[in-house]
Amino acid sequence: MKKLGISVYPMHNSNEEIKNYIELAAKYNFKRIFTCLLSVEGDTERILAEFKDIVSHANKFGMEVIADISPKVFTSLNITHKDLSFFKEMGLYGIRLDVGFSGMEESEMTYNPQDLKIELNMSNGTKYVDNILCFDPKKENLLGCHNFYPHRYTGLSYKHFIKCSKQFKELGLRTAAFVSSSEAKYGPWPVSEGLCTLEEHRNMPIEVQAKHLWATELIDDIIIANAFASEEELKALGKVNSEKLTLGCKVFENVPEIERKIVLEEAHFNRGDVSDYVIRSTQSRVKYRGHEFVAFNTPDIKRGDLIIDTSEYGHYAGELQIALKDMDNSGRTNVVGRISEEEIFLLDYIEPWQKFKLEEK
Numbered sequence: 001m002k003k004l005g006i007s008v009y010p011m012h013n014s015n016e017e018i019k020n021y022i023e024l025a026a027k028y029n030f031k032r033i034f035t036c037l038l039s040v041e042g043d044t045e046r047i048l049a050e051f052k053d054i055v056s057h058a059n060k061f062g063m064e065v066i067a068d069i070s071p072k073v074f075t076s077l078n079i080t081h082k083d084l085s086f087f088k089e090m091g092l093y094g095i096r097l098d099v100g101f102s103g104m105e106e107s108e109m110t111y112n113p114q115d116l117k118i119e120l121n122m123s124n125g126t127k128y129v130d131n132i133l134c135f136d137p138k139k140e141n142l143l144g145c146h147n148f149y150p151h152r153y154t155g156l157s158y159k160h161f162i163k164c165s166k167q168f169k170e171l172g173l174r175t176a177a178f179v180s181s182s183e184a185k186y187g188p189w190p191v192s193e194g195l196c197t198l199e200e201h202r203n204m205p206i207e208v209q210a211k212h213l214w215a216t217e218l219i220d221d222i223i224i225a226n227a228f229a230s231e232e233e234l235k236a237l238g239k240v241n242s243e244k245l246t247l248g249c250k251v252f253e254n255v256p257e258i259e260r261k262i263v264l265e266e267a268h269f270n271r272g273d274v275s276d277y278v279i280r281s282t283q284s285r286v287k288y289r290g291h292e293f294v295a296f297n298t299p300d301i302k303r304g305d306l307i308i309d310t311s312e313y314g315h316y317a318g319e320l321q322i323a324l325k326d327m328d329n330s331g332r333t334n335v336v337g338r339i340s341e342e343e344i345f346l347l348d349y350i351e352p353w354q355k356f357k358l359e360e361k
Contacts, residue, residue, distance in 0.1 A: 007178075028238030123156060177197040183229060206237055247346060
C-alpha cells in the first residue's frame, strides 16, 4: 500500500504547532513523518525529550516516524551502529542515513532486534545500495528515500531521478520521494524556495507533483518536505488515487448529457494498439451504440483536448479520445472538454491497456 507523509522540524516550531499539524495530516490519512536528527546541539536532554514527545504523539495516530541521521549523530550521542535501541526508545519507526557507512554496517543494522527500518539516500546514483546488498542485509528492513532541495534549480533532473529510482525499485526496495507545499515556510535549512526532489516540480500544484511521481511507477511513498502544508493541500493530496492515474479536466458548457457522462462516469482504458495522436477509450461506443451523436463543436484539435466522434464516423461514434498532438478536425469530431493545462504532460504516462479516470476540476 502506498503512503503519504509530512515532515516536521522541531528546531523551527513549537511542539504544540507540530502536534496540531500531525493531527490535521492524520485526518487526511497521512501515514508517514520525516524529521531531522542530524545535529543535537545545546541542551541535549531537553531537545531529545521534546523530540520523543512529538514521536509519541505521532504514534498515537498510527504514523511511522523516520528521522534523518548522520554518522556524526552516532558519535555525539555515543551510539554505535550495533545497538539501535536508543532510536527505538525514542519511538521511531526507522532512521534515514543521510550519509552512509561502508556497506557492512548498514547490513548489520538491518538485523537490529528492534526491527527498525534503515532508509537509504536514493539520490546519489552510485553503487552504494548494491554494495550493501553484497553483505546480505535483511531486505525487508531496507528502504530508499530521495533527497529534497531547498535551493531553486538544484533539484534532481528527471533523467537522474529515473535512473536512481529504477536502481532501488528493481532491487525490490520500497521507495519514497518528496513534494513541495506552496504554503509551507519551514525546512531543515534557512533557504526556502520550495522543497522538492524533482526540480520540475518546484512550482507545480502539490497534487500534480504526486500524480507525476506515482505515474512513473517507481515511487511508493510521497512525503511533503516542507512544513506546514495548508489543509487544502493536505486534502487535495489525500484525494489523489495512487493506483489509477486520475486527470483533472474541464467539460465545456452546453455539452449534451451523454457526452458528459462518457467523460466523467465511464471506466476508461487506453487501447493496446496505441496511436501517436490520440489515447482511445472505446467502451463508450459499445455502450451507446445506436445513439445519435450530432456535431456541435468541431474546431481544430489541440493536444489535451477531450474529443468524441459523431455518428458521421460510423462505428467510431461515441468513442472518447484524448488528443496527444494538434490535429485538423474533419468536422465529424466534437471537442467536448480539455485536460487541465498543468496535467497535460501526464498524458505521456498512459501506457497501452492502462486504466485511467477523468474528473472535473
